[in-house]
Amino acid sequence: MKPSLVVLAAGIGNRYGGLKQVDAFGPNGETIIDYAVFDAMRSGFGRVVFVIRRSIEKEFRSAFLARLEGLVDVSCVFQEIGDIPAGCPVPEGRTKPWGTSQAVLAAAAEIREPFAAINADDFYGRSAFEAMAAFLRERENGESRYALVGYRLDRTLSEHGSVARGVCEVGPDGLLTGIVERLNIARAAGRILASGEGGGEIELSPDTIVSMNFWGFTPTFFDHVRREFETFVKTCPDPLKSEIYIPLVVNELIRRGQAVVRVLESPAAWFGVTYREDKPRVADAIRGLVDSGVYPARLWP
Numbered sequence: 001m002k003p004s005l006v007v008l009a010a011g012i013g014n015r016y017g018g019l020k021q022v023d024a025f026g027p028n029g030e031t032i033i034d035y036a037v038f039d040a041m042r043s044g045f046g047r048v049v050f051v052i053r054r055s056i057e058k059e060f061r062s063a064f065l066a067r068l069e070g071l072v073d074v075s076c077v078f079q080e081i082g083d084i085p086a087g088c089p090v091p092e093g094r095t096k097p098w099g100t101s102q103a104v105l106a107a108a109a110e111i112r113e114p115f116a117a118i119n120a121d122d123f124y125g126r127s128a129f130e131a132m133a134a135f136l137r138e139r140e141n142g143e144s145r146y147a148l149v150g151y152r153l154d155r156t157l158s159e160h161g162s163v164a165r166g167v168c169e170v171g172p173d174g175l176l177t178g179i180v181e182r183l184n185i186a187r188a189a190g191r192i193l194a195s196g197e198g199g200g201e202i203e204l205s206p207d208t209i210v211s212m213n214f215w216g217f218t219p220t221f222f223d224h225v226r227r228e229f230e231t232f233v234k235t236c237p238d239p240l241k242s243e244i245y246i247p248l249v250v251n252e253l254i255r256r257g258q259a260v261v262r263v264l265e266s267p268a269a270w271f272g273v274t275y276r277e278d279k280p281r282v283a284d285a286i287r288g289l290v291d292s293g294v295y296p297a298r299l300w301p
Contacts, residue, residue: 003136004048004115005036005045005048006118007036007049007051007120009052009120021033022056025279025286028297031064032122034300035299036120038295039126046073049107049110049115050064050075050076051076051104051106051107052076052079053080071301075110079103081098083106094239098244099243100246101225101228101229101246101248102225102244104225104246105222111219113141114139114217115136117215118214119214122212122270123269123270124214127268128149135147135216140218143220144260145262146260147216147264148211148250149216150209150210151209151210152207152209153165153210155270156272157185157186161274161275163274165181165194166181166182166247167181167204174263178255179250182202212272224249228244228249228252269285
């Protein structure tokens, strides 16, 4: 069975200033999601599940489902604030969903096979999808052997502001031993600096491997998330704003010996749009890939 692709597209895009999920970057109005789906199909993925908010359903269906239907098996599911474990009340005043782990869990009813989960606003590159598809084709549904595509830090920075990245700790066997979230990462006087513990700054090496949220899982991950989500909702420090991110769950699974995660280092070009000012650079990079023949000028018929 072919692996599936879960696209996490429920983000609000506050720093970008709009719905970057449906914004055009390609020469014929293609979005970053279009290139992800195109690369996934060419790499052997069999279906696509979009995780969105109900409030953007109309725009999303108009932008994607209408043109993808008939080309790929595609469906939508919704990430809602109230979709939390039974017996856990929604905190009064909560206005935002619960993070990327909850987003992945929203797709559980649609997934019966190994799958990849990606952000909607990251351009990961064809080789990343090929490597993940090859890994997932070797997985059995009942095993907890997962994967993460890692990128060099210096290829993931913005010229228009600081970013947060999950810094990967990788053992000599190529397995992930943990992810440390680093905030306020930016270039400064030829160095890459980030916030350290206690309010100081630390320097990061350009070849540090970081996570850009390109994960490969089997359906066992849903059971792990359900258990962690229940504990999180009951114990999180800020019930109105705390989120349960995928690395938080993965770190716990690794710590307990309940899962192993292979790091697939990608030589592909990564592009991202954190800020509105990032858009021209990403559009130019995509145009370069089109001009060099990596992608057709028009992705879809």
